[in-house]
Each structure stands twice: as C-alpha cells, then as structure tokens.
Amino acid sequence: MARESAEAERLNPRSKAAYERAEHLFGRVPMTWMNKNAGAFPRYLDSARGARVTDVDGHEYIDFCLGDTGAMAGHSPAVVGEAVRHRFTELGGATAMLPTEDAEWVGAELTRRFGLARWSFSLTATDANRWAIRLARAVTDRPKILFNSYSYHGSVDESLIVVGPDGQGAARPGNVGAPCDVTLTSRVAEFNDLEQLERELAHGDVAAVLMEPALTNIGIVLPEPGYLEGVRELTRRYGTLLINDETHTFSAGPGGCTAAWELEPDLLTIGKAIGGGIPAGAYGLSAELADRLLGRSDLDLVDMGGVGGTLAGNALSVAATRATLEHVLTDEAFAHMATLSERFEAGVRGSIEAHKLPWSVSRLGARTEYRFADPAPRTGTESAAAQDAELEDFLHLYLANRGILLTPFHNMALMCPDTTEQDVDTHTRVFADALAELAG
Numbered sequence: 483m484a485r486e487s488a489e490a491e492r493l494n495p496r497s498k499a500a501y502e503r504a505e506h507l508f509g510r511v512p513m514t515w516m517n518k519n520a521g522a523f524p525r526y527l528d529s530a531r532g533a534r535v536t537d538v539d540g541h542e543y544i545d546f547c548l549g550d551t552g553a554m555a556g557h558s559p560a561v562v563g564e565a566v567r568h569r570f571t572e573l574g575g576a577t578a579m580l581p582t583e584d585a586e587w588v589g590a591e592l593t594r595r596f597g598l599a600r601w602s603f604s605l606t607a608t609d610a611n612r613w614a615i616r617l618a619r620a621v622t623d624r625p626k627i628l629f630n631s632y633s634y635h636g637s638v639d640e641s642l643i644v645v646g647p648d649g650q651g652a653a654r655p656g657n658v659g660a661p662c663d664v665t666l667t668s669r670v671a672e673f674n675d676l677e678q679l680e681r682e683l684a685h686g687d688v689a690a691v692l693m694e695p696a697l698t699n700i701g702i703v704l705p706e707p708g709y710l711e712g713v714r715e716l717t718r719r720y721g722t723l724l725i726n727d728e729t730h731t732f733s734a735g736p737g738g739c740t741a742a743w744e745l746e747p748d749l750l751t752i753g754k755a756i757g758g759g760i761p762a763g764a765y766g767l768s769a770e771l772a773d774r775l776l777g778r779s780d781l782d783l784v785d786m787g788g789v790g791g792t793l794a795g796n797a798l799s800v801a802a803t804r805a806t807l808e809h810v811l812t813d814e815a816f817a818h819m820a821t822l823s824e825r826f827e828a829g830v831r832g833s834i835e836a837h838k839l840p841w842s843v844s845r846l847g848a849r850t851e852y853r854f855a856d857p858a859p860r861t862g863t864e865s866a867a868a869q870d871a872e873l874e875d876f877l878h879l880y881l882a883n884r885g886i887l888l889t890p891f892h893n894m895a896l897m898c899p900d901t902t903e904q905d906v907d908t909h910t911r912v913f914a915d916a917l918a919e920l921a922g
C-alpha cells in the first residue's frame with residue numbers, strides 16, 4: 483500500500499496540488515463523498531468520452547466506475563451532446579416552467595420498458611424516492627416505509643435504517659443529523675428474509691416497501707428463488723405498496739430487473755443513467771394509483787404539497803433523457819454490455835479460483851462486483867460484515883495506478899456501450915497481477 487500510495491503521488495502531482503489548493507471547498511472537494519478515494523487525494527478529471535477518462539496529469543483510464551452508473555450510457559455520448567446543444571443553444575430554453583413534447587415520448591418509452599403507466603420527473607434518484615414515498619403515505623394513509631437493511635436509496639431520511647445487533651431497527655451508523663428517531667418513520671427487514679418482512683408488515687402501518695430488486699450498494703446481493711415473488715405476495719396481503727428502485731438495477735436490462743424478472747411494483751423510481759450524464763430522474767406509478775392520487779382534492783399536487791422541484795422535468799433534462807433512451811441505452815446496447823460483463827466476471831472468477839481465495843463474484847446484467855466472502859452474502863448485513871476497507875483501497879489504488887477505475891465504495895465494475903473486450907481483458911490481467919502480488 484505504501485508503494486502504491488507513493489506511486490500515485492509520483493503519477494499525479496497536478497491532481498495533488500489542486501487538492502491542496504482547494505481551501506474553499508467543504509472537505510476540499512465539490513462533494514464530500516469525493517474524499518472516498520483510495521489514495522491521499524482524488525485524481526482530477528480533465529476529459530472523458532465513452533469508456534475513457536483522462537485526468538489532469540494526462541493519464542487515460544478505462545472507466546468501469548462510470549460515475550457510479552450516472553455515465554452507464556458512456557461519457558458524453560455524441561447523440562446526447564447533440565440533443566443538449568440543440569435544446570440549449572439552437573432552440574434555447576433549458577428551464578422555463580413549460581412542458582416539452584419530449585416528455586410524453588420519454589413517458590411512453592419508460593412505460594414500454596418498465597410497465598408502469600404514468601410518469602413524473604425529478605433531477606435525482608433521491609428525489610424520485612422522496613416523492614414516491616410521500617405519495618405512498620398519502621394514498622395509504624399509513625406512516626412508515628420499510629427498507630432492506632444496508633440498502634441505499636440516496637439521502638432519504640427514512641431509508642437510513644439497519645437491523646441492529648438485537649434484531650431490531652436502528653439508525654444506520656454515521657447518519658448525519660437525523661430529524662427524528664428513524665424507527666418512528668421506518669421499518670427494516672433483511673433482504674431475502676420473508677419471515678422478517680412479514681413480521682414487520684403485520685403491524686399494519688407500512689405504506690410501502692421501497693427496495694432494489696437486488697441490493698447493489700453493499701456489494702451485489704442477488705434475490706434467492708421465490709424471494710421477490712414472496713415480497714409481492716406479502717405486500718399485497720398487508721395492503722402495502724411496492725416501490726422498486728431501479729437506479730442501479732437498470733444494469734439488468736433495458737427495463738431493469740422489473741422487466742427482466744417480470745416484477746409488478748406499484749411504483750418505480752430511477753435516476754442517474756437515464757439522462758446520459760445530464761441530471762435526470764423519474765418515478766412511475768400504476769394508472770390506478772395515479773387516478774386515486776389525482777382524485778384526492780385534499781392533496782396539493784400542484785403547489786406546496788411537497789412533491790416536486792422547480793427544475794424537475796426541465797426541457798434540457800428531458801431532451802437528454804429522450805436521446806439516451808432512444809439512441810444509446812437501447813436493447814442492443816444492453817445485450818453487448820451484458821456479454822462484456824460476463825467476460826469480466828469470468829476473468830475475476832479465474833483469478834479468485836487460481837489463488838483459492840474465499841471471495842465471490844456476482845453479476846447483474848452489465849454490472850459485476852466481487853466481495854471478500856464466499857459463498858456470496860445473502861443479506862445486506864452479511865455483506866456489510868464482509869467489507870475490508872484496507873484491502874479494497876489497495877485494489878482500487880493498484881488498478882488506478884495502472885489505468886483502471888473501479889467504483890469507489892465497492893468493487894463494482896460497470897460496462898457501457900463503448901466498453902470493449904480488450905478493456906475487460908486489460909482488467910483481467912491487472913487484477914491477476916494484483917492478486918499474485920497479494921498472495922505472493
């Protein structure tokens with residue numbers, strides 16, 4: 483680690499100096515999570531295109547991080563750039579409080595992909611989740627939302643809950659400035675645990691279960707056979723709505739896990755990748771739910787009711803989303819990305835097996851992740867226990883020093899339409915070298 487840290491300093495003097503100069507930023511970075519970095523300072527972005535990122539020190543990287551899914555369409559796809567330029571510069575009008583016709587095209591396309599009949603827009607997945615939660619509470623007249631332990635759905639207050647050591651709901655460690663005891667607003671169950679889910683739903687106070695069909699933010703935790711069917715059956719039985727957050731699981735295919743596994747959520751939220759790099763999010767709801775909500779004269783869905791943002795659904799975001807869905811993250815692109823991801827998984831598995839390491843590797847369409855546990859964890863809590871920050875930092879830094887970026891926070895690699903077999907094979911080779919050194 484000492485050798486790799488010294489090497490990062492040698493390779494990136496300009497990034498290091500920029501970081502040292504950044505005295506007017508909270509934590510020296512534009513967003514505090516940018517300090518989640520394997521080295522002593524972040525590498526500064528110069529430019530990025532497709533599956534490649536170049537830093538200010540002139541090094542080019544194969545980018546498997548892809549903005550933690552924000553750039554799953556590849557960096558700055560030309561067709562999105564053209565749509566953005568057309569909207570912003572030629573037509574003019576990024577944000578005007580007026581709808582554009584692109585929005586109905588996007589709504590129809592999201593319906594084709596995910597099945598939900600009505601759509602509304604946000605700028606982030608976090609806001610899509612916040613607003614979906616508010617609508618769920620309003621329509622069910624129940625106070626609580628249930629989450630899976632160690633899930634992540636953005637900076638949504640209700641979601642920062644885990645199953646504590648005593649088996650009861652508890653604040654997620656490190657939560658900053660919670661407005662109240664999280665158990666007042668939320669319930670929690672382990673992923674893949676239907677018994678615990680039923681015990682919690684039986685209280686009769688849960689408006690919605692908000693979940694990812696596979697956990698993706700604590701490693702990938704895949705659903706066991708029958709689990710998602712059980713969730714749907716139990717939520718229906720207890721009058722609880724089901725919200726699928728497809729922000730990351732969108733990697734499973736053009737309609738995310740919802741289409742790939744024929745799931746039937748009442749609401750669906752998504753963000754990040756759909757805008758091709760321009761901020762955009764969306765939530766979908768069934769026609770029946772939409773009609774019920776719109777029929778409620780006591781709910782202010784137009785002005786101060788707490789669902790909406792001034793720039794949500796703005797003409798620029800919607801134009802970018804249309805271009806991304808119409809031309810970039812197409813059915814064919816997903817097929818290519820999944821094939822590459824399989825290749826990536828096989829490469830990682832080969833090295834793990836060669837060294838007989840007790841690690842596992844899981845894949846969700848275009849996304850692959852390895853975990854320092856074997857067999858692969860079944861729940862978020864098990865997966866959290868398999869974390870090894872030092873080992874993770876070493877691998878990230880080793881790869882970055884050799885021109886490969888993984889997603890900080892985990893060992894996640896995502897493919898985009900521009901990723902090539904050669905990119906994957908380069909990772910396989912460097913990863914094998916890293917393990918050989920570790921095992922050596």
Ligand code: PMP
Pocket residue numbers: 550606607608609611634635636637694699727728729730753754
């Ligand atoms: N949902 C999921 C599943 C996520 O992984 C994330 C972010 N990692 C979010 C929501 C929140 O996205 P954002 O921070 O872009 O609002």
